[in-house]
Amino acid sequence: MADATPVVRLDHVTKSFGGQRVLDDVSFDVHAGCGFVILGRSGTGKSVTLRHIIRLLQPDRGRVFVGADEISALAGPELSRVRRKIGFLFQNAALFDSITVGENVAFPMRRHTRLKDHEIRQRAQERLAEVGLEREYDRMPADLSGGMRKRAGLARAMALDPEILLVDEPSAGLDPITADEIDELLLDRKKRGRVTLIVVTHNIPSARRLGDELAMLHEGRIIVRGPAAELDRSDDPLVRAFMTSQHAG
């Protein structure tokens, strides 16, 4: 069950790009151990929201908190300290293409722990085994399929045992079976590691699986928020259309 203290809080966040408002006074909070899914059509600001949480983007107005820290106001070592609590699985995995899959997973450990080289290698190997890629340590990212890259990206995102896992479109570009596998891996991490999941998707079956709570973004605003069953009962035609969609891509 979720804690009372929010691990992530957006407080009246507004963001524009080139005069176009992408987020318009967005506020929400996410509690520890919760699966929070942000839904919405393409271009409604879902990924932009996610990027604010790890401060890849800075709000024009409003504040973003991770635990008690206002991440939107941090810089330098303090920002780094807060970012270490967060793992980020990018839509295209964003693996470093000049190093091997194993070194991608080892990278955060090399940067932020004092573990010895063989310990880091062993832990990276364990992380890869958790996502079924134990044999791919020495392969280059370019040699992997899309699904394997995503799993490797998940292994890297989990390398430092983060408290919060941000996931951008986990099923994008994947076949339904691979997409289900990624969802299962995320659920498994959530159950075993008490990770707070914040997922952006427009895949309703995936959102139902991962989300204890769903929020729908439309034209930069959250128009509805609640458990999937609540959204199912919504009178809003857009929400209804979305929730009855079986689109899985």
Place this chain on the structure above:
Amino acid sequence: MLARLGNAAVGLLGSIGDASLFALKAAREIFVPPFEIRETIRQIYELGLRSAPLIAVSGVAVGVVLSMHTRASLERFGAEAMIPAGLAIALVRETGPLTAGLLLSGRIGAGIGAELGAMRVTEQIDALEASAVDSFRYLVVTRVIACVVALPILTTIMNFTGMLGGFFAETASNGMPLALYFRRAFSMIDLSDYVPATLKTMVFGFIIATISSYLGFNTGSGTEGVGRASTKAVVFSSILIILTNVLLVRIIFFAFPQAAGG
């Protein structure tokens, strides 16, 4: 029409301002710990050592051509014995540093622009930040240090291989022995010729690394943007090297009057 020109001018000034701030930040952070020693060494290898064959081969070719031109000029005055010294002075004072700078703006500038540009469009730079790594320090500062360190070394290689090329041309022309050639080559150059001219390539290295990193870091639109960043990196760093060279030569002549030939 006028409004469009005005907008273009404002855009250009904005980009120059951004690039200058980027360069200032890079210059400042070179001296601020923590230092990315491992990555810096890797970049010195990638950008420096791996450029050595290009520089060495080019140096030999430049030396051969310079020797042929010098011979054609000095023969008229019966001063063929001065060919090694003339060639060495030309190489060490100007031809070596400038040619090395321009060649490396091509190889290194294009490489940095394309690599960082590709990292930007594939979100690898964001992934670095998300991994709690300062991407500017990790990607830019390490490359700036590597270029500033590598350029003088590569210039020295160019000077030496240029002289070697000159020797090949001379020995083919009149059978001059190696020892005599180098004795004559070094007879008229001293440290005031070598040190300022070679150290100025540290500035060239700084220009190449910062301009290329700036363009790569700010790549916007997919693979087309990566190509543009790479091309612009070569063009702008080459132009800036040539322009900065004028200023640096003035400064060197002021600080080391003997380097002006006095």
